[in-house]
Amino acid sequence: MTPINPDQLIVQLTQWALSFLDSYPLVAVLVAILLSTVPLIAVFPGCFAITTWLERKGLARIQNRIGPNRTGPLGILQPAADGIKMLLKEDIVPKTSDRLAHFLAPVVLMVPAFTILSVLPFNRNMIPAAVDTGVILFFALGSVSTLAVFMAGWSSRNKYSLLGGMRAIAQMVSYELPLVLSGVTVIMMTGSLDTTKIVAQQQLSEWIQSSNAGLQCLGQIIGWNVFTPWGFAGFLIFFVASLAEINRCPFDLPEADSEIVAGHLTEYSGFKYALFFMSEYVSAFAINGLSTTLFLGGWSGPNIRPPWSDDPNALLIPGFVWFFAKMFALMLVMIWIRGTLPRLRVDHLMGFAWKFLLPLAIMNIFVGGFYYYAPRWHGIPVVGWPIGFLVMYLSYECIGRLNRGPKTAQRVYHYAS
Amino acid sequence: MVPLHYYLVVSAILFFVGLLGVLTRRHAIIVLIGVEIMLNAANLNFIAFWRFGPNPDLLLGQLFTLFSIAIAGAEAAVGLALVIAVYRFYKTPDLEKMTSLHE
């Protein structure tokens, strides 16, 4: 009997459950598949429900309102009420619409949204699909959502829908480049597309593992990619690009309600609309999970050992707690940004991707390469860090200043004189 | 394991379908789609031969397919740009009405 390790409890339970099926390999495979997919399908819609509530409450507080408080204590049952309302609504399909495409669009959006979750490592030994090409698979399946948005916009036979769909395509294709390129820096530094290896890489910081116990507690934090200059810049680029990729504020032009009704969602109602809504949130979770994995150390948190165990890998707080905490923290930042920033104009949006984020992401790759080869002192990047940071900061300032349009005169207000 | 024949037959049929598209349709974009299908059929062949070949560790088939995909991307970009440019000139995407050289 191995001592109980809270970190690996679920993994051990799964293995224990599967050990009964050793004599039926086919059943065991099926059960293993179910055990790795059903939690995804169960947990993430739950997270989606919590997030809609958090978002409504948070936005309300930012706008000096109270937010939902009628259903249940603090309005916590609001998602359930919304869900019931959505399900009971009539499913209206426009008469002239392209029925098949109109029906398939939410499905095409939802399937990749759930599939990409499977390459995220939620904990040590807890990854639904441990594939060698995790990150690229994520980006590949993520790019399918562009198609779904187009299908929704085109099949509705509504000019607002079509405009929204075309805007979505232009936006998502443009922002995919900085998104992938800022991820490429991490892949380059890790030397692997495998998400588990990317997380493992961030836990290696020898100079702190060898020092005293107090610092060792921080050992798994210091190594996070976000604490390197290229990682910090990459994280910011990735985060901004992911906001655009999942059509969230301030890049929600495809569903800009003040201009084009609701964009590609205009002609959707009832259950299909709910599916759209849910897949948008699930892909938001997925992309936040990926940025957690790439830059924020995945499931690693402070090394708190359980007092009864000598196993160096044993952790008191399971890794998936840290993972979900980081994911939700990023989600909250997204809500915060939604409550703060106004929507961009279309040409500003495209210019921001092509003229600002893309050069910065390319610059980031060079800085990553320099950081990798810069001389170190006892494993500490004494040269790479400050110079890399300086280069990234200067290129940020320069590219930003080059992008500035002609300076407009200070606006003067002429009151009745 | 599925034998190599099967992959090759599928790839041959796909090539046939792509050729059919190129030869029988008059819309420029459909002709491009046919070309893409033929390219993909060739890619399937490369991968199948790589998998069944004696030296999969050399990854030759995969590398060739990778280059072929890159070239197909370039081809699609230039081809569609040409379609749009020609459309602006003739106001039709119909290949049979583009007859300036012919007349």
Added chain:
Amino acid sequence: MLGIGILKGMVVTAKNFFGSFVNKRLLPTIQYPEAGNSVTLFSRNIPFLVYDNDEDPLGTMRCVACKICEKECPPQCIYIVMEKDANGKPAKRPKVFDIDISVCMGCQICVEVCPFESIKMDSTFELSTPDRFEGLLLKREHLLKSNTYFHKIHPDEAQEVDDRLAAKQKKPAPTPSTPAA
């Protein structure tokens, strides 16, 4: 530095977010049906008829059915029929006093023109009814409200009115005595 404006904006919203938990000014919402809004002193909504004695509303109502307000009302939402006593003589009391509040625009002209201080502005706002014809036509019985109520909603104005009325009552008393003097 570039992008500092975005950070400033984020700080503002964060202040609003956290401030709404501690600062009453940053969360002005009132949960209406449970906690009613306090009405300000000068709020006015629809007219009501004042009476003096709580025991006998109909007897002590100030209105004499002079129909000035009916004539002056711009949207013509007041309808008055004077009461006649057994002899057929006018009884200086309205038999019918209707205000169609779906038409009333709250202009307060009826109050301005009333020589008897009998019609005043109310500040109640919960006027919703399930019936859009009869429910929005307020009868004499609905409109009659006591002077104490008037004191409660508009204390200053009610006091002023009371003083004026008292002065008026006093005035006629010396008038007959003048020839005697």
Added chain:
Amino acid sequence: MIITFSILSAIAVISALLAVRLRNLVHATLTLMAFFVALAGLFILLMAEFLAAVQILVYVGAVGILILFAIMLTQQVTGNVKEHIEAHGALWGLAGATAVLLTLLLPAILKTALPLQPVVETIDPSVRALGLNLMAPYTIALQVIALLLTAALLGAVVIAISPEKSEEEKKS
């Protein structure tokens, strides 16, 4: 294995056939996407995971979207083609394509002695080896491809810029 293979190849062939035969251009493109995805499935079956991902990334995410954009820019947005779609001598085309299939491709496949089993049973699909190959022996090819892509990008932009528009810009 054989079941997965037959399902995937059936989807691939049928959707490819629909893609070249459907009247509605947008439908044709959407079925083309299904074809690309099915082909990516076949790649996974052949243990080329990375290429499957690249296939979806490039074809579904880029080429297909590009085709949709081109349709939106050239046709009315419903994608319906009003006039007839067959080329002149379509029957000759059909005959030619069938002849190619029946006389060139199929006999060549069926007459050759091909391995029924792969020589190497399991492959560790290593992206790292692919990357090392691209960097060491095939660097020149990679550079040429990069140059080609850049040239194609610039060429596409130059071709697609409308001449009237640029004159207008000159005036303004």
